[in-house]
Amino acid sequence: MTSAFSRAVVVFAAALLAAASVRAQLAVEDCQAWPKTDFSRRTVELAEIQFGGPPKDGIPAIDRPRFDSASQARDWLAPQEPVIVLRIGRAARAYPLQILMYHEIVNDSLAGVPVAVTFCPLCNASLVFDRRLDGRTLDFGTTGRLRKSDLVMYDRQTETWWQQFTGEGIVGALAGRQLRMLPSEVVAFEEFVAAHPAGEVLSRRTGHARPYGRNPYRGYDRVGQNPFLFDDPVDPRLPAMERVLAVSLGGRTRLHPFAQLDRQAVVNEALGGIPYVVFAQARVRSALDAERIVDGRLIPAAGAYLRSLDGRALEFAQRESAIVDSQTGSRWNALGEAVAGPLKGRRLEAVPGGVHFAFAWLAFRPDSEIYTPQPTLPTR
Numbered sequence: 001m002t003s004a005f006s007r008a009v010v011v012f013a014a015a016l017l018a019a020a021s022v023r024a025q026l027a028v029e030d031c032q033a034w035p036k037t038d039f040s041r042r043t044v045e046l047a048e049i050q051f052g053g054p055p056k057d058g059i060p061a062i063d064r065p066r067f068d069s070a071s072q073a074r075d076w077l078a079p080q081e082p083v084i085v086l087r088i089g090r091a092a093r094a095y096p097l098q099i100l101m102y103h104e105i106v107n108d109s110l111a112g113v114p115v116a117v118t119f120c121p122l123c124n125a126s127l128v129f130d131r132r133l134d135g136r137t138l139d140f141g142t143t144g145r146l147r148k149s150d151l152v153m154y155d156r157q158t159e160t161w162w163q164q165f166t167g168e169g170i171v172g173a174l175a176g177r178q179l180r181m182l183p184s185e186v187v188a189f190e191e192f193v194a195a196h197p198a199g200e201v202l203s204r205r206t207g208h209a210r211p212y213g214r215n216p217y218r219g220y221d222r223v224g225q226n227p228f229l230f231d232d233p234v235d236p237r238l239p240a241m242e243r244v245l246a247v248s249l250g251g252r253t254r255l256h257p258f259a260q261l262d263r264q265a266v267v268n269e270a271l272g273g274i275p276y277v278v279f280a281q282a283r284v285r286s287a288l289d290a291e292r293i294v295d296g297r298l299i300p301a302a303g304a305y306l307r308s309l310d311g312r313a314l315e316f317a318q319r320e321s322a323i324v325d326s327q328t329g330s331r332w333n334a335l336g337e338a339v340a341g342p343l344k345g346r347r348l349e350a351v352p353g354g355v356h357f358a359f360a361w362l363a364f365r366p367d368s369e370i371y372t373p374q375p376t377l378p379t380r
Contacts, residue, residue, distance in 0.1 A: 037161065048147050068201045092200075096202060113182075116128065130181075139155065148364065186354075235366065244257050244258065247351050256278055279332070
């Protein structure tokens, strides 16, 4: 046997073993449930993906969303309940977490843009994606699987599996591809209505019988709790269930822990040379605390925005219950919109990131820095 032939045999045997390894990680029911998924194409090991409990589409996505007016939604949605706010151009919609809790994905379109509004309760991750890729529109459902405790979605066109936290295809024909993330915020319903009184609210008329308003993860977000189905080491820099506001700018990422934002509701900072501001003065009910969301404890409704407007960097401060900029004295709401003063009607650009549990963000982006407030110098 020549050495070249021996090497070829070894390579072929290794390929067979690798293929057998992939098949060994796939149960018979996987192949039956996912006939279109190309499991040979993947960016992660299949062993990292765990069963979360429900089967494929056992948590049903909402594909034909219906909407209520703000006045109609007041009949079933409390003022301080959390909603995901999506704004595209002049259009604005609110997606209550009490509904997303039981569906996790809403396939929708706003201002002509096909979007997927997603929420993973286990990671407290509310993210919105543009559903367009390579000239076609994808529709998303739930796989019933988790990776690093985070929702694994799939698209119905190719049955590629997608990581919700990153918007990346991880298994299938589109593995390695990236969905475009759209800015969104989580605020209290009353905050949304005050800013967008004509805005629409996702309706409870989903076609499914679910106990909307009830939290099946009672007490899950208490600091000291352990994340569900998370086998990675927890980053020791923060408690696993600490909520953090992520700010991604200039090729860097910084986390603002809620324990800090409880003490300092307005933060003027810069990252990668880009000025930004954190607003956290508003309050919203935690969706993952009490048995009924309406009884959840109040937490900051935090968001980050670029604070440069018309070529100048604004400085913001909290004055009683309002946020004002020192340059013009204009008053701003929790969504980065000027509601009074010379800049009324202007909007700050949202910074990519969002609010998540620390364990989840640091599992996917371990190179993130933790924000440390600069000490205040004593005045003479």
